[in-house]
Amino acid sequence: MFKERSFKKISSWLVAIFMMLNIFMPMNTSAANNKEDSNVKTINIVTLNDYHGIVKESGKDVGISKFIESVNEFKKENPNTIVLGAGDLFQGTALSNLNYGAPINEMVKELGVIASAVGNHEFDWGVDRIAKWAEEGGYEWLASNIYDKKTGEPVAWAKPYKVVEVDGVNIGLIGLATPETAYKTKPSNIEGIEFRDPIKSAKEWTEKLKSGDIEEGKVDIVIALTHLGSIQDKNTKEITGEAAELAKANLGIDAIISGHTHMTVAGEVNKTPIVQAYKNGRAFGNLQIKYNLDDKKVSIKPEVIDLASQVKELKESEEGKKIVEKYEKASASKLNEVVGHTKKDLTHKRFEGPSLLGEWVCEVMAKTTKSQIAITNGGGLRRPIDKGDITVGILYELMPFDNTLVTMEVKGSDLKKLIENGIGNDKIGWVAISGLKVKYDLKQPFGDRIYDIKLSDGKKIDMNKYYTLVTNDFMAEGGDNFDFTNAKNKIDTNLPIRDALIKELKDVNTISVDRKNYLESGIKPQAKPQPKPQPKPEIKPSPKKVIYTVKSGDTLYRIGKKYKIDYKTIVKDNGIKNPNLIFIGQKIIINLN
Template structure:
């Protein structure tokens, strides 16, 4: 079945990313108790989701995984149906269920952004979410709106490692942890934000806040929760396993013997099979956009202490990996351990109410494409489209000689051939970032292209220029973050073939480059100008702006260039970037 193959591929891809971490973790960690569904004693079931990004509605499965019987996946109402089945099973066995969200719940879709996350919070309230971690994108609507969501939520949004800048004082609107009574089991829950927040969030939105390493803080918080009577302690962390930093492994090592399970997020990967266990602590992550969830089952002794655990036992499409929120499976209604899944009617009613307010806008036709628009290599058609739009001056925007579009700003991987709706452009470009045109020297443009590669978020999508990444020529692949300027992007030319910058030699700490004189106008977004994705060199650059949303410029460009073709998108030309060799893996979250 195509869907199963696709999900297995995604999980396999995630495990290739995680393999070095797994080897190291399992080599140094004590062997866990046998991981089987507890059959005796009390059981605490943890259901974990992460990186919902406002994806409350079911979505059509991409055409390469769809079949005649299985064409949708996800949906908060369907997730609610799975929760009903899991809770019913727990009740039969005298167990209890908690639901953890590992952050980045709000930002990303029209049904969420139009209401600044209020719709997501209403849905989470109806689902009975127990607690959530603070994700980096929870700040995207500003701290005043975040405070509103915290007040609205009937569950705590937690982060123990967030402090007022230069102090060890936490903001008065944010809690580090909580203790809940789950069917008589006292469960301590610690929330953690990622230390990458200053890089992955508009710095202007988090001024005055520090994000510190979570491990030591979580260990202290775990001791405090135990002293207050918690017999089980878990972490919900918006932090993931992306090497080389392995933030979630550092956290797990720091809380050894103090914490029983971790729900993680931020990297949008599906962990397992096999399960990830670090220092005898099971760690789960379930992709993104509410298309899957993970289950950790903890067996407890008479004192409420954990004696063994099981991770994603019996999940589909493959036991040991996250449970996909399938509506059908192999042509039959979806089930959870023999219980048929039906959408949660209360959640469905909430979704209908919000969807009525945005449906007309979401379905508004803005253009047409005759080719599938996908993210990918140097002829990334979604990247070409958005960077060309930013450079064009469409929709009243400013024209520029070049344009830079960060890959992390593009939030979906495909717009299929056919009509293009406003909702599709919104899903691609959900952030309310404004176009800004900066004046930069050629060497500064080159350094901006390298900055995202240093931080694992590249390659940058570009318009008006082409560039070459070479990890081998000057040995940059062995240490991407420490490579000197010019060691990674070794050549940059404009569309006419004129060399803008070329690296001639490199030493250990510096490179020699020949770069064109003068300055160039470069169209970017205010996120990048604020230093996002590590582009601090843009912060002091001369700039102009008309206050127009980059998304509106893309919509105008699509309208002006309908239908989009390979020629319009520049795919018939040379790739806009090429890459030689590979780097020691660097990955930032989303």
């Protein structure tokens, strides 16, 4: 009896112990996992770029109220989230432009943006406006490569970097602007400002942040907050552009936030994540960061959260609705005014070729100033105009830059060069002209593609004669690398092109225009072979070398032409990887034989 009772007693104890193990082992395992999880911090960095002043919902543009709600919902689901801007936020629509970006700045404040890169369009209303936005919006501009020419120091209205602590992790943000700003905005807007090599600036500040050579001490993660462009191939997923070149420099940057090129980008270059969230608030970007406090390992996943495809289902923010209503009410009577009508769609796709819209705009420019020729950049026309009523609001969206008409006299040879710069230019798009008949062959080398140029009445352009011309003030000052330095009698009328279009529409009421084909593609006739000259004794010249310093508006082609050498020789002699990317102040060796 004793043995049996003893066995039962022991068995009862074993069952009890087993049950206790079953109960407590999962808790111990969970506790271990919780400890492990607590050492891995998850942080999200939400990004917005190239928002371009979108206030109201329209088509694929979700507008302020839905954009705010979408980002804030993401923040609620992901507590350790910060929001950053990547430039070109304010300028681009009538409601924003008429109020100098104020509605967008209110949106930025509502989103809780803590810092932003500086885009080229941030300069459209002057530097003072940039500083005011930051003060009123409660964030900081970051730009490590924008310098004051007088002091030789970074500009006072932006910081090179910012350190932000999120859940015990110190994140260093380095601001970088695109050097293209030097010719993508009016020179007068950036007077006294220098845009330095972003890679060199990034190297300097990455080293300081990672070594602790800053007031805040050593950081755990370095993010480049930039307005550098990037493009991702839809098939291969390969990423190219300025942001990709930064990643290839292998500086120790953990991730790059991109902008400028209005593309959807989410991938890696050289194991460095890059993100860009399309344009106009149709998406927002996110860098999901996992950081291990023990071994300091970091992994970052770039992603783009699409909003455009679900615009109708998105919820609205009450605060966002108030912002929209406030500025709609203030600007309604002006923007809704119908100033004319068009019987046809005025089409425009600046990277695809000459457009009907571009021709009409140039015709109005020439008519207004009584000039023989008009020329404007395709990038200055920001939307097509659909058949039907044309309102003031539509014209603000078409021409949001407040550009003015500038008249001058231009020599025939320079006129040819100007148009050559705007034909099939994949960086700036196609130029628009009127008053000329130009034939070109894109299969010919740059600088030699125009083979016939006449006035609209059929008279051949005399390369030594001067012609009256009108353009916009952006181009007149060298924007998009259009060179008007040799022009005579240059006069800024101070008349906004938008106002000239409004007057024309009010005068004629209804327009019905057809393509004039001022720019016409063709095949350049082959030159007749010249008789071969008798060979002369070869005289080998002594080699000469010139050190050239790159100036504003320079291109390798233009430098080569100045010294009468092929720009490809300059590329080879200097080991230049990207012929389209040179910087002001860069030293270039010119070998003259």
